[in-house]
Amino acid sequence: MLNKVKKIIKGIAIEIAFSLFFSSFFIFSVYFLFRDKIYNSIFLINRLIVVEKNTETEDKEISFDSVKKRLVHYPYYGEVWATIRIPKVEINAVVYHGDTLDILDKGVGHFSGSYFPAEGGTVIIDGHNSPSQFGRIPGLDVGDNIIIEAKYGTFTYEVTEGKIMKATELEKINIQDDREELVLYTCYPISAIGYKTDRYVIYAKLVGEEYEN
Amino acid sequence: MKIKTLLKYVVEFIMSITLFLFISFLILKTTVFNEHYFISQLDKNNYFESLYETVNKNMSYYIVQSGLTKDVLTDIYTVNDLKKNVKDSIGVLYGKAKTEIDTTAIKKRLEDNIKRYLESNSNLVADDNSLDMFVSKMMDVYVENIELSNTIDTLAPKFTKLNAVINTILIISFILVALSFAYLTVVSKRGRLSVSIMTCGILLIVIYFFFNKNVDVKNIVFYNDAVSNIIRAIFSNILKLFKYTGIVVLVFGFIFTLKRQIRQNRLKIVKIR
Numbered sequence: 001m002l003n004k005v006k007k008i009i010k011g012i013a014i015e016i017a018f019s020l021f022f023s024s025f026f027i028f029s030v031y032f033l034f035r036d037k038i039y040n041s042i043f044l045i046n047r048l049i050v051v052e053k054n055t056e057t058e059d060k061e062i063s064f065d066s067v068k069k070r071l072v073h074y075p076y077y078g079e080v081w082a083t084i085r086i087p088k089v090e091i092n093a094v095v096y097h098g099d100t101l102d103i104l105d106k107g108v109g110h111f112s113g114s115y116f117p118a119e120g121g122t123v124i125i126d127g128h129n130s131p132s133q134f135g136r137i138p139g140l141d142v143g144d145n146i147i148i149e150a151k152y153g154t155f156t157y158e159v160t161e162g163k164i165m166k167a168t169e170l171e172k173i174n175i176q177d178d179r180e181e182l183v184l185y186t187c188y189p190i191s192a193i194g195y196k197t198d199r200y201v202i203y204a205k206l207v208g209e210e211y212e213n
Numbered sequence: 214m215k216i217k218t219l220l221k222y223v224v225e226f227i228m229s230i231t232l233f234l235f236i237s238f239l240i241l242k243t244t245v246f247n248e249h250y251f252i253s254q255l256d257k258n259n260y261f262e263s264l265y266e267t268v269n270k271n272m273s274y275y276i277v278q279s280g281l282t283k284d285v286l287t288d289i290y291t292v293n294d295l296k297k298n299v300k301d302s303i304g305v306l307y308g309k310a311k312t313e314i315d316t317t318a319i320k321k322r323l324e325d326n327i328k329r330y331l332e333s334n335s336n337l338v339a340d341d342n343s344l345d346m347f348v349s350k351m352m353d354v355y356v357e358n359i360e361l362s363n364t365i366d367t368l369a370p371k372f373t374k375l376n377a378v379i380n381t382i383l384i385i386s387f388i389l390v391a392l393s394f395a396y397l398t399v400v401s402k403r404g405r406l407s408v409s410i411m412t413c414g415i416l417l418i419v420i421y422f423f424f425n426k427n428v429d430v431k432n433i434v435f436y437n438d439a440v441s442n443i444i445r446a447i448f449s450n451i452l453k454l455f456k457y458t459g460i461v462v463l464v465f466g467f468i469f470t471l472k473r474q475i476r477q478n479r480l481k482i483v484k485i486r
Contacts, residue, residue, distance in 0.1 A: 004478050011474035012467075019411035019466070022229050026412075027419060042427045101274035128277040187278040193331070194343025195350045196278055 064152040064211060069120050071152070077112065078103060082150040084125065084184075089136035095148070099126050108133050114175050117148050117155040117182075118209055122175045124183045129196070134186035138162065138200050146182060146204050156208035157182040164188055167199050180206040221401045228393035229412035235386040236417060236462070238379050240454050245447060246376050248307040252300060258446045261296045263439035268295070268358045271437075272351050279347050285326040290319045290355065298359050305369040308376075314359060316352045323348055361436050407469035414463030421456040 030038075062081055063072045075081040075097040082095040099109030108127030115121030127133035140146075146157045165172070173183055181203060188200040244250050255261065269286065276283050301312040327344060360366065397404025424430075430448050434441045 007478050008471075008474040011477065012470050015405055015408050015470045015474075016411065016467075018225070018405070018408045019229075019415060022226050022408065022412040023415040023419065025226075026230055026233075026416065045428050045433075101271065105274060105277070130277055191280065192340060192343055193280040194340060194345075195275065195347035196343065197346065 062151045064118060066118075066211065069118065071116055071119070074116075075151075080107070081110070082117075082148050084108060085147040085149065086137070086140065086144070087147075088141075088144045089139045091134065091136060093127065093133055095125060104128055104133075114183075115177070115180075117150055117206070118153060118180070118211075120180050121177045122173070122181045122183060123148075124173065124175070124185075126185050129186045129188065129190045129200075134184060134200075135190055137184055137186055137202050138188070138190060140202055145207075146184070146202075148182070151212070153209060153211040155206060155210075157204035158207045159202055159204045161203040163201055163203075164198055165201055167197050170199060173201070182206070217401065221397070221404055224393050224396050224401070225405060225408050226412075228390060228397065228406075228409035229416070231386040231389040231393065232409055232413040233416045234382060235390055236413060236458060237420065237455070238382050238386070240451060240458065242379055242383060244451050244454065246307075246372075246379060248303070251303065251306075251447075254447055254450070255299070255443060258443055260439050260443050261292050261299065263442060264299065264358060264437075265292045265295055267437045267439050268355055271354050271358060275347065275350055275354070281327065281330060281347070285323065285330050286351075287326065289322040289326065289351075294319065295359065302359050302365055305365060306372045308373055311366070311369075314356050316355060319355060320348060320352055323351055358437070361440060364436070405470075405473070407466050407473055410466030410469055411463055412466075414459050414461075414466050417455050417459030417462060419459075421452055421459060424452055424455075 061073065062075055064070075065072050077098045079097050080094045081097055083092065084095050085092050094107045096103045096107050096109050098112050103109045104127060108125055110116075111124035111126065114124040117123055129135045140159050140162055142159055142161065144159045146159065148155045148157070167187075170185070173185075182205075184202040184204070185199045187196040188198040189196065190200075268290075272286050273283055276286070298314050302314065305311050327348070357363075393409070394406070397406055397409075428448070430445055430452070433445050433448065435444055
């Protein structure tokens, strides 16, 4: 009886061993033959995963490296990183990183492909034409101040130009990397009813900077 | 090693792989490549209600810049309108002819709402051209959210082609499984079906663990919340199917082995006596 049981166990073990050998052989064959294709596909699937909160920076404070002229930790998409104040037209709005319609519903948005204040390039911020956002920027004149109070410092800009352009021409706004410039824009005409195809654009230059300790 | 024994091992291996392919593609065929399953998942995961909210939200983004109020969007379409349009739109993936989304009624309701709003706010001056563009933009938002900005149309030819490839693989693998089965049970009487079945079970479970480890399913975000939820749900369902089918197949293979060993040993005992 014991012999019989031993034989049964041995038989089962052999068959399990064969199964493991077959599956390992198949897995390793597939791995060596299609490794690149498999990992490329996995990479493509994972690209669908949008990191709304950048896990590397979400808990780190936004700070500025004055030597490299770069932020040490960037805000995550959708994070409030500054307040914009325009005393002349009484605008005081929080600035989010990113400018999707979802974000603009909450406040003004910083175009994520542009620079941050003090990084030495073009900073683009856009908002709706409601009074709480950028609805009053057509009231600005050359020389008026715009103040951005960021988590790492306060930056004062002076308006250099205000102009109307087609929404389709917005791509003409060059993102400079050799001189600091602030660009604000909103839908125009402000008081018209219906879909607005124009944009009111304000250009400003950096005139003052003060860093947080 | 005798050629017959070697051939038996090769056939066992072929049967393992073809059975694995057959079950894997059958899982895909009955889930993501099955229109009925797809629609049922949309219903089960409240896709239509969620999409209704998303379309409303996306339309309302344009309200702020338009100078109108959200009231103009009230009751311009229903969840059932969306449901019908989504079903028509998805049909393209499953070989049905493309149906253009008819927004005439929705457009009419929106225009009426705007007209009523302007009548009750006579101080507002509206430019017909801007209003037409606004209405047209709202219809674009509606259609884009249903067709996922043309993603469905772009995907349709690839999806149909993939479906045909899956059908071919299913037929070929079924034939190979049947031939291997016949060889192992009729020609080579000592063939071990259980080895092939257990190998297939192990591979199905490996697939589950591989994707579970390498793909962050819970965080997949595509297009909007409604679509992301449905992708997550279907992906998780398919992975679960791989896991549970793998376990069932593995257990079945083990029982088969046990039964075979008991039978074999009993036979030997009878012979000894």
